[in-house]
Amino acid sequence: MTSIKDVARIAGVSVATVSRVLNDKGYVGQNTREKVEKAIKETSYKPNEVARSLFKKQSNTIGLIVPDIMNPFFTELARAVEDMATKLGYNVILCNSDGDKDKEQAYLDVLKQKYVNGIIVSSNTLTALQVEELNVPVVSIDREISKGLPTIVVENKKGAVMATRFLQNKGCRRIGHIRGSYGVANAEERYEGYKEVVSKEPWFRESFIVNGDFDMQFSIEATAELLSLHPEIDGIFAANDIMAIGAMKAAYRLGRKVPEELAVIGFDGIKLSEVMTPELTTIVQPIYQLGETSTTMLISLMEQQPIEQTYYTMAVELVERKST
Structure with missing residues (x-):
C-alpha cells in the first residue's frame, strides 16, 4: 500500500510538502504542487481519512441519530439522508438510540470524538443545552427539540x-x-x-x-x-x-x-x-423529501451557506387503500 512517504520520495519533496498539498494548507509553489499531484496520481495514493480528520479536527461525515431503526419510517428516512449526503460528498454514521437518553448521549459523545461536521437527530430527550454544547450544526427531524433550532416536521x-x-x-x-x-x-x-x-x-x-x-x-x-x-x-x-x-x-x-x-x-x-x-x-408523509431537505439544510449550515428557512412543516396527504 502506498504511503505519504512514497509520494514524497517520487515527487522529490518532503512529507510536509505533500501534506500541505493534500490539505490545501500553507504555501506550495505551482511547479512543486504539480510534481506532488503527478506522484499522487501515479501511485493512486489515498490519504488516511482518520488521520486527516484528527489533524483537521473535522471530517466529511455527518451523524444521524434515530430512535428506532426497526421502524421502516426511520429506515426509509436514513436511506434518503445517505443518498443526499453521498451526492454532496459526505458520509453518514447511523446511530440507533432506542429513544433512550443515556444511549443518545453516548452516541453524541462518540460523534464528537469522530469530529463529525454536523448531526441530524430525531429525539424526544435531547435538550437545547446539549445541542449548544455539541459545537456543530444540528438539524432536528420528525419532532421539535427547541425553538430556533433548524427543524423539519409534518402536519x-x-x-x-x-x-x-x-x-x-x-x-x-x-x-x-x-x-x-x-x-x-x-x-x-x-x-x-x-x-x-x-x-x-x-x-x-x-x-x-x-x-x-x-x-x-x-x-x-x-x-x-x-x-x-x-x-x-x-x-x-x-x-x-x-x-x-x-x-x-x-x-x-x-x-x-x-x-x-x-x-x-x-x-x-x-x-x-x-x-x-x-x-x-x-x-x-413525504419521507424521502424529509431526509433530502434535512441533509441539504445541514450541509448548507456546515458550509456556512445561506439557507432559505430554518423551520419546515411539510404537508401530508391521505391515500385510500383496501383497509377502509
Whole structure:
C-alpha cells in the first residue's frame, strides 16, 4: 500500500510538502504542487481519512441519530439522508438510540470524538443545552427539540384530523385510537387531532384510546385490549403505520374482518403499507423529501451557506387503500 512517504520520495519533496498539498494548507509553489499531484496520481495514493480528520479536527461525515431503526419510517428516512449526503460528498454514521437518553448521549459523545461536521437527530430527550454544547450544526427531524433550532416536521395534527374524519365519512360510528408514545411530540399532536374530531361525540370515552408505543407488538396487544373493552368499535386510527399493521393483526386473531367489520387507517406512508393484505389506508408523509431537505439544510449550515428557512412543516396527504 502506498504511503505519504512514497509520494514524497517520487515527487522529490518532503512529507510536509505533500501534506500541505493534500490539505490545501500553507504555501506550495505551482511547479512543486504539480510534481506532488503527478506522484499522487501515479501511485493512486489515498490519504488516511482518520488521520486527516484528527489533524483537521473535522471530517466529511455527518451523524444521524434515530430512535428506532426497526421502524421502516426511520429506515426509509436514513436511506434518503445517505443518498443526499453521498451526492454532496459526505458520509453518514447511523446511530440507533432506542429513544433512550443515556444511549443518545453516548452516541453524541462518540460523534464528537469522530469530529463529525454536523448531526441530524430525531429525539424526544435531547435538550437545547446539549445541542449548544455539541459545537456543530444540528438539524432536528420528525419532532421539535427547541425553538430556533433548524427543524423539519409534518402536519401531524392536521393529518390526524383528516384520518379520523375520513373514518367518519366511511360510516364508522365508534372510532378508537392507537396512540404513540407518551411525551413524544408527534404522538401528542396526532392524539390531539383525533380528540378534536371525536371529543364531543356522545359515545366518546378516554377508554377509546390505548397506547401502542409506536411499536407493532405493543399495538397488537393494545388493540386486543381495546376491542375487548369496546367491541362496538368499527374504526381505528393508529398513529403510525406499523401500529396500524399490528391493529389489523389483532383484528384477524379476533375474527374481525378488515375492512368489512373494522376499518383501519395509519400514518406515515411507509412502503410496507402498500404490500399488506389488505393494503393499508394511511396519511402519507413525504419521507424521502424529509431526509433530502434535512441533509441539504445541514450541509448548507456546515458550509456556512445561506439557507432559505430554518423551520419546515411539510404537508401530508391521505391515500385510500383496501383497509377502509
